[in-house]
Amino acid sequence: MKRILRIAGFILLGFLVISTFVFLWQKSRPKVVTYEIETTTTGTIEKRTVATGKVEPRNEILIKPQMSGIISEIYKEAGEAVQAGDLIAKIQVVPDMVNLSSAESRVQRAQLAASQSRSNYERDNKLYENDVISREEFEKVELQYKNDQEELRAANDNLSLVRTGITQSSAKTSNTLVRSTVSGTILDVPVKVGNSVIQSNNFNDGTTVASVANLSDMLFVGKIDETEVGKLSVGMPMEITIGAVQDRKIPASLEYVSPKGVEESGAILFEMKAAMVLPTDVFIRAGYSANADIILDKRTDVLTIPESAVEFSGDSAFVYLVKNEKPQEFDRHHVKIGLSDGINIEVTEGLKENDKIRGAEIIEEKKN
Numbered sequence: 001m002k003r004i005l006r007i008a009g010f011i012l013l014g015f016l017v018i019s020t021f022v023f024l025w026q027k028s029r030p031k032v033v034t035y036e037i038e039t040t041t042t043g044t045i046e047k048r049t050v051a052t053g054k055v056e057p058r059n060e061i062l063i064k065p066q067m068s069g070i071i072s073e074i075y076k077e078a079g080e081a082v083q084a085g086d087l088i089a090k091i092q093v094v095p096d097m098v099n100l101s102s103a104e105s106r107v108q109r110a111q112l113a114a115s116q117s118r119s120n121y122e123r124d125n126k127l128y129e130n131d132v133i134s135r136e137e138f139e140k141v142e143l144q145y146k147n148d149q150e151e152l153r154a155a156n157d158n159l160s161l162v163r164t165g166i167t168q169s170s171a172k173t174s175n176t177l178v179r180s181t182v183s184g185t186i187l188d189v190p191v192k193v194g195n196s197v198i199q200s201n202n203f204n205d206g207t208t209v210a211s212v213a214n215l216s217d218m219l220f221v222g223k224i225d226e227t228e229v230g231k232l233s234v235g236m237p238m239e240i241t242i243g244a245v246q247d248r249k250i251p252a253s254l255e256y257v258s259p260k261g262v263e264e265s266g267a268i269l270f271e272m273k274a275a276m277v278l279p280t281d282v283f284i285r286a287g288y289s290a291n292a293d294i295i296l297d298k299r300t301d302v303l304t305i306p307e308s309a310v311e312f313s314g315d316s317a318f319v320y321l322v323k324n325e326k327p328q329e330f331d332r333h334h335v336k337i338g339l340s341d342g343i344n345i346e347v348t349e350g351l352k353e354n355d356k357i358r359g360a361e362i363i364e365e366k367k368n
Contacts, residue, residue, distance in 0.1 A: 033362075034328060034362045035328060035330075035358045035359055035360065036359035038306055038357050041353065043302070044298065044299065044302070045302060045304060045338075045344060045345070046295050047295070047339055047340065048341070049224070049296055050294070051272060051294060052223065052292075053220055053223060053289075053291075054287060055220060055290050057184075057213035058213075058275075059214065060187065061181060061182050061184070061213065062208045063178060063211065064205075064207060065175075065198075065206065066199055067093065069091040069093040069176065069197060071091060071191050071194060071195045073089060073090040074089045074090075074192070074193055077189055078189055079186065080185070081184070081186075082180040083180070083183045084180055084182050085180065087177055087178070087179055088180055089177075089191070089210070090176055090178070091176045091178065103159040107158075109155075110154075110155040117144050117145040117147075118145060118148075120145065124137070124138050124142075184213050186212055188210065191208075191209055213286060215284070215285075216278065218278060218284055218286070220274040220290055221271070222292055223264075223270065224257075225270075226261055226268040226269070232254060232257050232272065233254070234257070237254075238251075238253070238254060238294045239251060239292070239293045242290045244288050245288075250278065250279065251277045252276045252277065253275050254273075255273050256272065257271075272292075274292060299346055302339075302346045302347075304345065305357060306343065307344060308359070308360055317334070317336070319350075319351070319357045320357060321333045321356070321358075322356040333357075335349060335350030336348045
């Protein structure tokens with residue numbers, strides 16, 4: 001039994017020795033390093049950046065009531081087109097009891113005064129016709145009669161206004177009727193029938209009954225990092241990609257860059273706005289998320305090589321010119337570089353078109 005175990009131990013030991021030898025032999029095998037061969041070409045280099053943001057109408061107008069009350073009717077809904085002056089909603093006034101009582105009292109006093117002046121007018125009119133009183137005295141009574149009638153009319157209008165917000169003389173232009181102040185498309189109607197609304201004043205912005213905007217005049221509104229904002233200029237072209245509109249790039253022109261940045265997540269970002277040239281065959285909705293592809297710099301008809309083929313040493317750049325392809329031999333060569341798009345880079349000095357240089361490294365095991 002011991003003999004069998006000893007033999008098995010020798011076999012296991014021999015296996016470990018052979019395995020170690022094979023591993024070390026494989027590790028010691030020489031590696032042959034080869035490189036791809038790149039050729040310089042003439043092309044275009046564009047340096048781009050992407051700004052994230054959304055699509056917004058240039059002007060979104062909030063329609064607010066001119067008096068407080070309760071929404072009694074709504075005539076429009078989101079998505080409908082409206083013209084300036086179109087009726088959007090109607091407000092039912094909730095009268096203030098103090099003002100209502102005062103208005104009712106005013107009507108009663110005006111009625112008494114009007115009744116008395118009518119009697120005086122009718123009596124003095126007969127006296128004037130019979131030449132009992134002078135024309136001057138009659139005209140004074142007539143004037144008082146007309147004033148009292150006008151006061152009664154004004155008191156009734158005031159009472160109607162306090163009760164319902166409408167007077168007989170201004171029923172068509174009543175403040176209870178909420179109308180659009182601009183032409184466009186209704187984006188939102190945030191109130192419902194029965195909601196209370198208040199008019200804008202010094203202490204409150206007022207309740208928004210609807211928001212209206214011209215959807216044919218849209219802006220891309222986004223933010224760009226401080227490292228790139230200095231390269232932007234008004235009028236710079238860009239392409240807008242909207243997530244909801246696949247495979248469509250919309251041209252735009254930069255209109256505005258904020259003079260002040262804001263800090264977000266540790267980065268300083270600047271707001272930017274660009275006017276979009278909207279296509280006629282696609283309906284662009286307000287609020288779409290979008291990205292702006294901005295060309296910060298562009299060089300055409302310049303000598304380009306892959307940026308991965310450039311070796312940097314301090315402020316200098318080098319490439320390896322092909323001296324011999326088989327076996328591969330290279331000469332280190334100084335070059336001056338220009339604009340880069342992250343993949344290709346411009347060469348301003350040191351190379352000419354169709355020069356061959358060393359590219360990316362390829363590692364292969366040498367076959368015996």
